[in-house]
Amino acid sequence: MRWNKLTDQHLQEGGSPARLTGKLLTVASLILFVSALLSLVLGPVSIRPDQIFLEILDHFPGVTIDSGLSKVEAAIIWDVRLPRIVLGLLVGGLLAVAGASYQGIFRNPLADPYLLGVAAGAGLGATIAIASGATNGEGMFDALPIAAFIGSAVAVGITLLVGGAVGKSTSTVTLLLAGVAVASLFTAIQTYIQQRESATLRQVYSWILGRLSTSGWDEVIMILPYAVISVTIMLAMRGALDVLAVGEEEALSLGLRPERVRWMVIAAASLAAASAVAVSGLIAFVGIIVPHAVRMVVGASNRLVIPLSLFIGAAFLVLTDLLARTLQSPAELPIGVVTAFFGAPFFLFVLRRRSDGII
């Protein structure tokens, strides 16, 4: 055998494979950090950045500094802004990674994380919770996310069963069509309930638009375990997704078990999307535009797109939320409106480039 004859020429001109370098990670972390910082400093109540810095430093173990903040101001930082920022980071990261993963599995750059019924299922769950009055009175924030999460899980579950992703030889097209059918069914039921309980319309509507309102750290704590599990799986599968990009049959001929990868990634991405939707409603377009923007910069390799989407998605949603709560301060715009306002034109732009054959 005569493999591996290597000259200096190869090393210089051989092309560099897609790799998550320290440089890329540093840039992504910086973007994330600056977005979070801006969001922490700006708000309807103005608090001096240096005082916020001292206040946070004060909470480090073994450090005691007087930040000079009043009790109310400290509470705004710890119980209002920080949990909301962390929730924004989580939801944005989850939606973007889930979108990137779905796009990898379906080999379609316009696939979004609500594709297989997550949105319709959550919508129905939320509507039932609101209509049945489970969200009124005490603990009103408890029933809604749980109902939305269960709704998502049921809808995706039915899609996977009907679409046969559990079996071996189904195509992703069957799965997509099953997703469309299941979503229509769930939306129909939701509309029926809304018709009967018209008093709920307003509340359901505001939920559908998406929002990042928090009651302390409850929402963050609630979705954190699902976020960790789903993101870990999707990150681990990013190399396999690159193999799957050549189609399931060729992937099999390269030694991959495509149905196993498909099954795991869809389950993880749906879990991620369902967790995000449960606490934030239907925030549109994050799952499409973030992976796309990442792809435009670093290329299509999922080795890069999946991890970088996590960072950029988190940063993007925190910044969007900053706009949503400051543009008409003290009133708040629904965050879904802001993401759609930027997302829809971007989507059209991508669609146009795509039809030109560039992507």
Added chain:
Amino acid sequence: MELFNTAQASQGLNLKKISVKLGGKTVVDSVSIFVEKGEWLSIIGPNGSGKSSILRAVAGLVKATGGFTFEGENLKELPPRMRASIISIVPQIPVVPPLVKVIDYVLLGRTPYLGRGFQPTNEDINLARSVLSDLDLISVSDRHVTEMSGGERQRVIIARALVQQPKILLLDEPTTALDLGHQQEVLELVDRQRRNLGITILSAFHDLTLASQYGTSMALLVEGRIADFGAPSKIITEETLKNIYGAHVSIQKEGSMISVIPKRQ
């Protein structure tokens, strides 16, 4: 028809009475083929005669019955990963993903050898670069596969198959999309790799002239069965082509080279 004796059967690729059913229809019907190690068997036959199905069955991409062994090892029982380290296939119409660089695409051939995270090591990358250099592709390795011309793209796909370090290379009509010059270039390249590395090749061919010039032996497939097997000059005759392809041709022989010339009635 018994095409080989059992004594040599352990040395090469041995397909014994293999059958493939697609949608209830038998497309490959009890075919037995033997290819000696390092040889190149060309399978010819009209459209729908089952050429592709035989290749896909060997690669484990369709369900098949019968015996598949290579150097005495049972290919059928191998998990996909192990099989992919022995067999690589150049599909008739490969899926070329957008925005993927040549080096990344070619590195996909290392998949059966990578660990859990599918991260290629420096050795994998060096191997890919060395194959790219052999195939005269090193200068384009940072370009996207989708923006290459037909001939270059086919070389890239063959590079991926070679980076897989196969013992058996399956080619499914590898020259269909190419012009005459690129057809010869690609087949010469494959033949050179076969001689240098001792790869066993099984290929489906549409073009009978090319099939006869590059294969070391030939099988004629008709309706899922082997109709003839042996040297190209024995199989490709005016009469056979008329009976089986319904084609009117004249055959020219120049030494051991055969040319098939279509004739208008």
